[in-house]
Structures are given as structure tokens and as C-alpha cells.
Amino acid sequence: MMGLHPTHVGDNLAEELAHVYAQLQQHHFVAVGEIGMDLYWDKTYQKAQQEAFAQQIAWALEFDLPIVIHCREAFDEIFEVLEGVNNPKLRGIFHCFTGNATQAQRAIDLNMYVGIGGVVTFKNGGLAETLPHIPLASVVLETDAPYLAPTPHRGKRNEPSFLPLIAAKAAAVYGISVQEISEITAQNAKKLFAF
Numbered sequence: 001m002m003g004l005h006p007t008h009v010g011d012n013l014a015e016e017l018a019h020v021y022a023q024l025q026q027h028h029f030v031a032v033g034e035i036g037m038d039l040y041w042d043k044t045y046q047k048a049q050q051e052a053f054a055q056q057i058a059w060a061l062e063f064d065l066p067i068v069i070h071c072r073e074a075f076d077e078i079f080e081v082l083e084g085v086n087n088p089k090l091r092g093i094f095h096c097f098t099g100n101a102t103q104a105q106r107a108i109d110l111n112m113y114v115g116i117g118g119v120v121t122f123k124n125g126g127l128a129e130t131l132p133h134i135p136l137a138s139v140v141l142e143t144d145a146p147y148l149a150p151t152p153h154r155g156k157r158n159e160p161s162f163l164p165l166i167a168a169k170a171a172a173v174y175g176i177s178v179q180e181i182s183e184i185t186a187q188n189a190k191k192l193f194a195f
């Protein structure tokens with residue numbers, strides 16, 4: 001993927017965005033990301049983050065690529081941008097989703113998949129309770145490696161080989177087999193990334 005992460009939006013924004021656009025022109029990418037907003041660490045650049053997000057969405061549409069959204073304490077701000085775009089060609093993933101069922105449905109209505117990672121295995125993570133309300137046709141699995149390692153590796157370095165732990169937990173939540181959830185989420189990912 002190619003994109004300017006919201007936590008890297010700062011005073012040199014124009015320069016950073018020019019670099020992203022040049023890379024998109026020069027190389028082949030499967031998505032524009034991670035892009036979005038992160039108001040957890042710092043709200044100084046809230047407006048700039050929103051502008052960078054909107055600009056990169058425009059480029060995703062120009063290059064016909066999906067987007068991968070990083071959203072931390074910024075659902076309303078992100079939905080404001082996405083709803084403003086109002087283009088059926090826009091598609092993507094809310095990566096490492098940690099919102100509620102209403103937010104998931106709002107994302108799905110905007111043509112987004114919901115990315116489920118290690119948080120679903122966390123005690124008190126809340127995601128396992130929300131997951132049954134999210135239609136499987138809109139779910140993809142992910143690692144976010146090296147972060148958010150699933151239980152029993154929580155707090156350690158995450159890696160893609162831990163993905164079956166996430167699949168097993170998600171399958172248990174939906175009451176289906178690991179085989180079934182693997183097939184469905186793999187199909188969803190292939191469809192989105194046009195593999």
C-alpha cells in the first residue's frame with residue numbers, strides 16, 4: 001500500500017503528500033493506505049489529517065484502488081469525509097475495527113469492509129460481542145503485525161502465522177467452522193483487492 005498515515009501528518013504535509021502521489025504514479029500498489037485519522041495521540045493536526053485523508057481518497061479514486069482506513073477515536077470525523085465523497089467507486093477496509101455495531105453498519109453502507117484483528121481475542125476487548133452483528137460478507141481478517149498480537153501472544157510481537165488464532169476466535173463467535181470463515185474472508189479480500 002501507499003499512503004500517508006495520519007500520525008505522520010505534520011507541518012511538512014504538502015511535501016509528504018507530493019511524495020505519496022509520485023509513488024502512486026511510479027509504482028503499482030494494491031491500495032491507498034493506511035490513511036485516515038488518529039485523534040488518540042494528538043489532535044494538533046486534526047484539520048490537516050482530515051484534509052490529507054480527503055486528498056488521498058481522491059487519489060484512490062483516480063488510480064482505482066481501495067483504501068485502508070486507520071481510525072482511532074475519529075469515527076465521526078472519518079464518516080464526515082467518506083459521506084462527503086459519495087462515490088460508489090470508493091471501497092476499502094476499516095482496518096483493526098474496534099467500533100460498535102452501529103459504526104460497523106455505517107462503514108458497510110459506505111462500501112467498506114470491516115477488518116478484524118487480534119482485538120477479537122482480547123478479554124474485555126468488546127469486539128467479540130460486536131462481531132455477531134457484522135455480516136460475514138463484510139468481514140476480512142488481518143494481523144496488524146507487529147502490533148495487536150492475539151491471545152495467548154498478547155503484548156508480544158505479532159506475525160502473520162498467528163492469523164489462525166484470530167480466525168478460530170471469529171469462527172467461534174459466528175458459530176461456524178474455521179474452514180468456512182477462512183474461505184469467506186479470503187474471498188472478501190480477493191474481491192476487494194482484485195487478486
Ligand SMILES: [Zn+2]
Nearest residue numbers: 034070071095
Ligand atoms: Zn493502523
